[in-house]
Amino acid sequence: MKAEEIIEELLDVARQIGVTVRFEKGDFEGGYCVLRDQRLVLINKRLMPSRKASTLALALQNIGLETVFLKPAIRQFIEDEAVKASREAR
Numbered sequence: 001m002k003a004e005e006i007i008e009e010l011l012d013v014a015r016q017i018g019v020t021v022r023f024e025k026g027d028f029e030g031g032y033c034v035l036r037d038q039r040l041v042l043i044n045k046r047l048m049p050s051r052k053a054s055t056l057a058l059a060l061q062n063i064g065l066e067t068v069f070l071k072p073a074i075r076q077f078i079e080d081e082a083v084k085a086s087r088e089a090r
Contacts, residue, residue, distance in 0.1 A: 001073055003049035009074045010056045014041065017068060021056065032059040039063070057081045 001009075014021045020038060023045035030043035030052075041059040043052050057078045065078070 001077075003053045006053040006074065006077055007049065007056060009071060010053065010060060013060060013065065013068060013070065013074070014056070017060075017063065017065070019060070019063060023052075030055040030059065032062050053077070054081045054084075058085055 011021055018039060019032075019041055021041045021043065023043050025045055028042070028044055029047065030041065032039070032041050034040065041056060043055050043059075047055065058081055061078050061082055070078070
């Protein structure tokens with residue numbers, strides 16, 4: 001799957017679980033936050049599509065997707081990104 005297709009699938013997942021995703025300009029990469037009781041994922045709109053997909057996947061994973069149906073390719077992408085992130089954190 002292309003990064004743009006993955007982003008669209010992840011945006012659908014976010015909608016299913018009631019999370020708003022916003023693409024904004026700024027000096028940040030992005031992530032999950034709660035703003036005035038609203039669950040929100042912010043992503044820097046200047047990132048490359050592959051980085052946007054990764055940031056969104058990690059944010060959704062942090063929220064928890066155990067009860068959500070995910071296409072196998074999307075679940076695998078999220079798991080792969082989590083492994084990459086844990087390696088980078090070392």
